Amino acid sequence: MSHIFHRQPQDSLPYAVAGDGAYVIDNTGKRYLDASGGAAVSCLGHNHPVVVDAIKQQIDRVAYAHSAFFTTDAAEQLADLLVEAAPNGIDRVYYVSGGSEGVEAALKLARQYFVELDQPERRHFIARRQSYHGNTLGALAVGGNAWRREPFRPLLVETHHISPCYAYRDRLDDETEEQYGLRVANELEHTIRTLGAETVIGFIAEPVVGATLGAVPAVPGYFQRIREICDRYGILLILDEVMCGMGRTGTMFACEQEGISADLIVIAKGLGAGYQPIGAMLVSDTIYQTVCDGSGFFQHGHTYMAHPTACAAALAVQNVVRDADLLENVERMGSRLSEELYGALGQHPYVGDIRGRGLFVGLELVNDRESKTPFAPSLALHRSIKRTAMESGLMCYPMGGTIDGQRGNHILLAPPFIIDDSHIDEIVGIISRTVNDVTTQAANTTT
Helix, strand or coil: CCCCCCCCCCCCCCCEEEEEECEEEECCCCEEEECCHHHHCCCCCECCHHHHHHHHHHHHHCCCCCCCCCCCHHHHHHHHHHHHHCCCCEEEEEEECCHHHHHHHHHHHHHHHHHHCCCCCCCEEEEECCCCCCCCHHHHHHCCCHHHHHHHHHHCCCCEEECCCCHHHHCCCCCCHHHHHHHHHHHHHHHHHHHCHHHEEEEEECCEECCCCCCEECCCCHHHHHHHHHHHHCCEEEEECCCCCCCCCCCCCHHHHHCCCCCEEEECHHHCCCCCCCEEEEEEHHHHHHHHHCCCCCCCCCCCCCCHHHHHHHHHHHHHHHHCCHHHHHHHHHHHHHHHHHHHHCCCCCEEEEEEECCEEEEEECCECCCCECCCHHHCHHHHHHHHHHHCCEECEEEECCCCCCCCEEEEECCCCCCCHHHHHHHHHHHHHHHHHHHHHHHHHHC
């Protein structure tokens, strides 16, 4: 009997005992191709010798030193690497232990920034429906994942949500993609005016929406318009790249493909590739200097921030990604993965949409392609997909509630950057069989 409080207490989980590149191996010797990177985390796969060696070397020197007393070479070098690669205006790195911590830090720093400017009346955050920004209370409050929010709604601070940029379901027949993007982006301006610009702190969004919508990128021009609105009304743009950043979409930062920068960017997952828990908040020089010239400190902190071993692991991960030119492989393998999925499932009666960027791909499942009617939530299609794929030796990331927190299902794929053609063939083969078997059974159940 396990004394662990598992995510799903009723589940009986296999024991992971080893990693081998793109595979996780359980205690029976069964191999699972990690086609989701866990939760888009394991961008280098498992047991990479360079990263393992970097961790061992750091532990031999100093495993932990509290950031209120010391800095370390690993933390300094990683910060230099990140700032050098970051979009224009980003100049500082604030380390945390994961994505939710990073979003919490960004929300608090954004508020403090305006306090430093003697604008304490600013208190509102605006975000998007069907987004996900983390499970801590502040992150959950700005997040738009209705299912995750609902049990804790009385505890959440007031936030405001506009429409997602979700062209598959929300673009009108007589709209171009650009027209649709401008329409939903302009909801931000309307909300700012309604609240009063002088009361708004910032807008937070994922450049490519991950867990809640399933790898949905914005249409062309959307984020340029968002950036214009933020600048016009003097509010901060916070980009959550926890899942879609650090090379996942083919560029180091997902916002590079939108042609914009941000005031604050949150990263995690692929930063340390799962070898150690680490995330970071990247901060514009303007915000940093405002705090330095005002109170002189950020009223925030965590025990394990800038953890030397975590920073050493992340530094090694990012050096491998750069030195092995893995972003080029993300683009090449991402294109092939999408092409093969389209070929295998593009006309499948129960696959409504295949979308994404790089090695960040989503499949939306529907009961009827023409009407885009979803399967009944009671079927819990995502659970059947996960179970069936695992039985076949594949890890994927299915979710329910795609449309509104209750209706809709999608599968998220985020395999390691190191995959090759043979892995693509294996992923597409198992996913195709899994989707076909589970959706056909679900459709027969409803008829």
